[in-house]
Amino acid sequence: MTLDEARREEVLKTLREHAKRITAPKRAVVEVLVGAHDHLTADEVTRHVQQVRPDVSPSTVYRILEELEGLALVVHSHTGHAAAVYHLAGRSHGHVTCEVCHVTYEVPSDIFNRVARELDSTLGFELDRHHVALSGICAQCRHRLRVKL
Amino acid sequence: MTLDEARREEVLKTLREHAKRITAPKRAVVEVLVGAHDHLTADEVTRHVQQVRPDVSPSTVYRILEELEGLALVVHSHTGHAAAVYHLAGRSHGHVTCEVCHVTYEVPSDIFNRVARELDSTLGFELDRHHVALSGICAQCRHRLRVKL
DNA sequence: GTCAGTGCAAACGGTTTGCATGTTT
DNA sequence: AAACATGCAAACCGTTTGCACTGAC
Numbered sequence: 001m002t003l004d005e006a007r008r009e010e011v012l013k014t015l016r017e018h019a020k021r022i023t024a025p026k027r028a029v030v031e032v033l034v035g036a037h038d039h040l041t042a043d044e045v046t047r048h049v050q051q052v053r054p055d056v057s058p059s060t061v062y063r064i065l066e067e068l069e070g071l072a073l074v075v076h077s078h079t080g081h082a083a084a085v086y087h088l089a090g091r092s093h094g095h096v097t098c099e100v101c102h103v104t105y106e107v108p109s110d111i112f113n114r115v116a117r118e119l120d121s122t123l124g125f126e127l128d129r130h131h132v133a134l135s136g137i138c139a140q141c142r143h144r145l146r147v148k149l
Numbered sequence: 150m151t152l153d154e155a156r157r158e159e160v161l162k163t164l165r166e167h168a169k170r171i172t173a174p175k176r177a178v179v180e181v182l183v184g185a186h187d188h189l190t191a192d193e194v195t196r197h198v199q200q201v202r203p204d205v206s207p208s209t210v211y212r213i214l215e216e217l218e219g220l221a222l223v224v225h226s227h228t229g230h231a232a233a234v235y236h237l238a239g240r241s242h243g244h245v246t247c248e249v250c251h252v253t254y255e256v257p258s259d260i261f262n263r264v265a266r267e268l269d270s271t272l273g274f275e276l277d278r279h280h281v282a283l284s285g286i287c288a289q290c291r292h293r294l295r296v297k298l
Numbered sequence: 299g300t301c302a303g304t305g306c307a308a309a310c311g312g313t314t315t316g317c318a319t320g321t322t323t
Numbered sequence: 324a325a326a327c328a329t330g331c332a333a334a335c336c337g338t339t340t341g342c343a344c345t346g347a348c
Contacts, residue, residue: 078227078229078230078281078284079281080227080280080281081227096268096272096274096276097281098274099277099280105272105274107268107271107272111263111264111267111268112264114260114263114264115260115261115263115264115283118260119245119256119260119283119285122256123245123254123256123287123288124287124288124291125245125247125254125285125286125287125288126285126286126291127245127283127284127285128248128283128284128285128286131229131248131284131285132227132228132229132246132281132282132283132284133281134264134268134276134277134281134283135276135277135280135281136268136274136275136276136277136280137274137275137277138272138273138274139272139273139274142273142275
């Protein structure tokens with residue numbers, strides 16, 4: 001059994017344990033999430049799912065993502081101006097999104113350790129390292145902009 | 150001349166310097182931004198403006214905010230799930246937004262120094278300290294939740 | 299057979315846009 | 324007078340919801 005298959009089975013198992021029904025759309029969404037190793041918007045998930053099951057509706061995808069998120073199997077994060085991105089929950093990490101090309105990158109969550117500590121001690125604020133992506137400009141776009149100007 | 154008056158004059162001066170017209174809606178928006186010492190959504194700006202000029206439309210407010218932002222007089226930042234918040238550009242700072250009560254707090258931008266340095270050296274990513282608010286739970290909501298559970 | 303899950307279409311909140319009209323310069 | 328700014332309404336995008344129906348258990 002490959003690693004992807006293992007992850008898929010684990011997700012399905014958790015669904016069963018919570019008395020959720022295993023339906024074709026759910027299988028398809030899980031398949032996409034397991035296969036996609038980057039961060040997908042709900043719309044991208046829908047389009048991937050529809051390549052296999054064209055009749056699955058966007059609202060169903062949203063509902064499935066929400067259900068999976070409720071079971072802590074999926075997390076989403078907001079990327080500034082654009083649509084939220086979803087992916088399977090795994091090792092906790094942070095996100096940064098390029099303002100120019102809108103690609104989201106993962107960053108190790110411990111780079112936020114100091115920020116988290118400081119927010120806690122100064123404001124009593126408990127940082128959620130995962131939920132919102134920092135903005136900035138990625139290496140490629142930086143380079144491209146530098147050349148242009 | 151008070152500090153607020155000075156800021157207002159500076160904004161109007163910059164508008165004139167860029168051959169932008171000084172109109173009643175613009176004056177009203179600037180007035181609101183100068184007077185508001187916290188972070189307002191576009192809708193809040195609109196409602197405040199409409200208390201003085203009920204006929205100013207939301208789209209005009211958006212256009213004015215956009216224009217002011219183009220002149221670097223205003224900045225906005227995205228706060229996760231909810232509407233973006235706007236305020237006069239000033240000393241650069243970061244933002245954190247409470248996931249529970251949706252209030253946005255300013256944080257000194259130098260708490261991001263280490264994160265910025267690390268993103269730069271590992272990914273070549275240039276952090277925009279301002280543009281997206283970190284998520285988490287503020288002190289009050291933390292306390293409230295702790296009591297409830 | 300029951301009920302959770304689904305598809306569809308319509309509604310939503312935040313934001314943007316087209317166009318005819320009004321106001322600043 | 325010319326150019327720009329505005330109000331209105333309609334469109335837009337991402338997301339959520341109401342409802343009748345279907346399919347997993």
